[in-house]
Amino acid sequence: MNFQDRLADILWRMQEARLDLVIGLHDGAHFIEKPNPVMVLSGFKSLGAAASVLHADGRLTTIVTPAWDAERVGDANAGIGIGAVGADDIVAGIQDALGGAVPMSTGIAGFRVLPSRIADRIAAAFPNAVAADKLVFDAARTKTIEEIADARAAARIAERGYHHLLAVARPGMSEDDLAVELKWHMKSLGADDNFLLLCASPHNRAVQPSNGRKLQTGDIILAEITPSVNGQLTQICRTVVVGKPSDELARKYALVVHAMDRGIEAAKPGVAMGQVCRAINAVLEAQGYGEYCHPPHIRRRGHGLGFGSMRPGDVALDNMTVLEPDMLFMIHPNQYLPETGYLLCGEPVVMTQHGAEPITTEKAALASIAA
Amino acid sequence: MPESEFTRRIDTLWQVHPTATRAIVYGSPRHHAELAYLTNLVPKLEAAVALLTRDTEPKLFLGGGPNMVGAAKPLTWISDLAPLRSGQAVGQTAVAGISAYKIVVIGGGAMPTAFRQSMNEAMGGEATDATADVWKQMAAKSSHEMAAIVGACGVLHAAVAAIDQSKHTSVTTAVLAGERAANQAGAQDVRILFSRNGGRTLEPFVTRVNETADPFQVYVAVRHLNYWAEGFAHLSARPNAAKSKAMDVLKRVLIRMRAGIPTRDIANLIESSIRSDAPHPVTMHSCLNTIGLGLEEAPYADAGETIEAGNVYSLKAGLQNVAGQHAIVSAMVAVHKGGNDVLWISP
Numbered sequence: 001m002n003f004q005d006r007l008a009d010i011l012w013r014m015q016e017a018r019l020d021l022v023i024g025l026h027d028g029a030h031f032i033e034k035p036n037p038v039m040v041l042s043g044f045k046s047l048g049a050a051a052s053v054l055h056a057d058g059r060l061t062t063i064v065t066p067a068w069d070a071e072r073v074g075d076a077n078a079g080i081g082i083g084a085v086g087a088d089d090i091v092a093g094i095q096d097a098l099g100g101a102v103p104m105s106t107g108i109a110g111f112r113v114l115p116s117r118i119a120d121r122i123a124a125a126f127p128n129a130v131a132a133d134k135l136v137f138d139a140a141r142t143k144t145i146e147e148i149a150d151a152r153a154a155a156r157i158a159e160r161g162y163h164h165l166l167a168v169a170r171p172g173m174s175e176d177d178l179a180v181e182l183k184w185h186m187k188s189l190g191a192d193d194n195f196l197l198l199c200a201s202p203h204n205r206a207v208q209p210s211n212g213r214k215l216q217t218g219d220i221i222l223a224e225i226t227p228s229v230n231g232q233l234t235q236i237c238r239t240v241v242v243g244k245p246s247d248e249l250a251r252k253y254a255l256v257v258h259a260m261d262r263g264i265e266a267a268k269p270g271v272a273m274g275q276v277c278r279a280i281n282a283v284l285e286a287q288g289y290g291e292y293c294h295p296p297h298i299r300r301r302g303h304g305l306g307f308g309s310m311r312p313g314d315v316a317l318d319n320m321t322v323l324e325p326d327m328l329f330m331i332h333p334n335q336y337l338p339e340t341g342y343l344l345c346g347e348p349v350v351m352t353q354h355g356a357e358p359i360t361t362e363k364a365a366l367a368s369i370a371a
Numbered sequence: 372m373p374e375s376e377f378t379r380r381i382d383t384l385w386q387v388h389p390t391a392t393r394a395i396v397y398g399s400p401r402h403h404a405e406l407a408y409l410t411n412l413v414p415k416l417e418a419a420v421a422l423l424t425r426d427t428e429p430k431l432f433l434g435g436g437p438n439m440v441g442a443a444k445p446l447t448w449i450s451d452l453a454p455l456r457s458g459q460a461v462g463q464t465a466v467a468g469i470s471a472y473k474i475v476v477i478g479g480g481a482m483p484t485a486f487r488q489s490m491n492e493a494m495g496g497e498a499t500d501a502t503a504d505v506w507k508q509m510a511a512k513s514s515h516e517m518a519a520i521v522g523a524c525g526v527l528h529a530a531v532a533a534i535d536q537s538k539h540t541s542v543t544t545a546v547l548a549g550e551r552a553a554n555q556a557g558a559q560d561v562r563i564l565f566s567r568n569g570g571r572t573l574e575p576f577v578t579r580v581n582e583t584a585d586p587f588q589v590y591v592a593v594r595h596l597n598y599w600a601e602g603f604a605h606l607s608a609r610p611n612a613a614k615s616k617a618m619d620v621l622k623r624v625l626i627r628m629r630a631g632i633p634t635r636d637i638a639n640l641i642e643s644s645i646r647s648d649a650p651h652p653v654t655m656h657s658c659l660n661t662i663g664l665g666l667e668e669a670p671y672a673d674a675g676e677t678i679e680a681g682n683v684y685s686l687k688a689g690l691q692n693v694a695g696q697h698a699i700v701s702a703m704v705a706v707h708k709g710g711n712d713v714l715w716i717s718p
Contacts, residue, residue: 027401028401029400029401031400031416031417045577047575067652068573068653069572069573071572072572088656111484112483112484112485113483113484114483114484115480115481115483115484116484116487117480117481180551180554184547184550184554187547188543188579189579190578190579192575192577205438205441206437206438208438208441208442209415209416209442211445212445229578230578296437299436
């Protein structure tokens, strides 16, 4: 599926839902957990609030703020035929783009997470609009060939970034300095964004944002490394010991990797996502860690990868989404164990007709740096 | 920032709203100026909500799950921290034992609309929005705040100098040198836009750009101790008529930047000084804004009717001339009763 195929799918869904118009909205605050219908509809990652307006006849216009950023829409979508309009105010920009004519049946995606100062005005401008999130994101439940290529490129950057972490991390270095170094390195490799959680402790309770702690011998560094290429995120989850890992830590990490392997094996087309989570839990439950397989210790065993669509959603027991080829998501057991603390281990996978294929070149393995 | 600074700010809030007994303060990683002003917290990943009360200890609810509580502790003077469950939970906690009309909301415009709706439903009504009042409070900077902004300007200087020194290598190398210099100087956040077409348009980092750009027009914003500084720089070893004129305009306006001057006069002076040339699209409608805890869009950072003593402004002059040259330059200006101090100016 390419971008045009997805657009055709959305148009078909509009016809089924009897919608004349779909408006995708986003405030420009890009975050790993926040789906972006403007990116789904236009492929454009905006600086400010933006909207993509799709008519049932296929006409597509993207409205961006600030107005001077409109030229970038055209650059990003050369050949696709998306109109670009710059506006100083997103609501007025949408109304101008529609020429004052509001179609009778309008769907809006992204409304619920829109800042209320914008959403209130959108609601007033389109009082009869219905939610179109499901329509837009159902069509984006699988990735396009372009998005999968970007995800693979981001995975390569993530792995090179991780190798850089192993090369530069040392006792006495602060978490913050290591995080900045890692982000800087991945940007130099072409990552346009990076969601990074990096922390260290002899016994981590969870993975957290960096907080200035200085690395010490015996620390376990947790790194959730999530670069983006052309707005497509990919993630790897890694664990590094400062000094020689204990035998127990090595054993427990191998257990978590084994659980991840079972999860990857369970991910097949036609299988519900919840089964992937169940397969991971089964390995850990068999070793007596059943109570640690549920909140507050663990909420999910993976997730979809935006910035556009977050589908197929969380690797969680209650996710009944049936897996299909070209779905992209993380499988990460990321488990707290009482003996070792929290351990990070995870790979991004793309679904093929045969099953889940990790798009990394090296699977997570417990690493160490010199004390 | 000492805790007394925050209690003083909250006391002022209660004075402005004498009937209010509780305040809900919302902040996100993108929009957090009011939350940072009252709690010192800048959310790192997901939103946070402070519940301030007249008589009891304040609470802070943190998005992102229980794991974020520990990470937030060093970032705020508030000691009662808990996970942020939902808008409904915030509303229920806020309204417990009182009526909604005794609650004020700050930063409500930045709340996701579903969150705000569920919060309002739980409260049984919409609380008074006090955001604009807090922004009025935020205008006059304390000595602690001014020191933080001066520090941010030092970081800005380091970033722009690093970009200037690296501009002959490649666009990406120069931008990354700027980011790195800012981080090494203590920046919590760095945002850089650059131009590859002589300053006609600006763009963010999307992919590697291995070419150089001369002139190299950049915009740099840095956050240091929670306070922002921003600046435009038009970098070239060669003389450039557009830049020379923009700098002349900027310096001419700086002489006029005094407390009590209508902000409209500043805009008019820039417009008339550009004369035969056209205003740059980037600065056409935003030649002057306040700056501090927020790097915000209008209306929050609007400069208001008049220049005020105690506030800090970002002043910009941008133009495009008939020769097709473009340039934007700027200054960070602290205004006081006796005139102004230029904290940073484009090189």
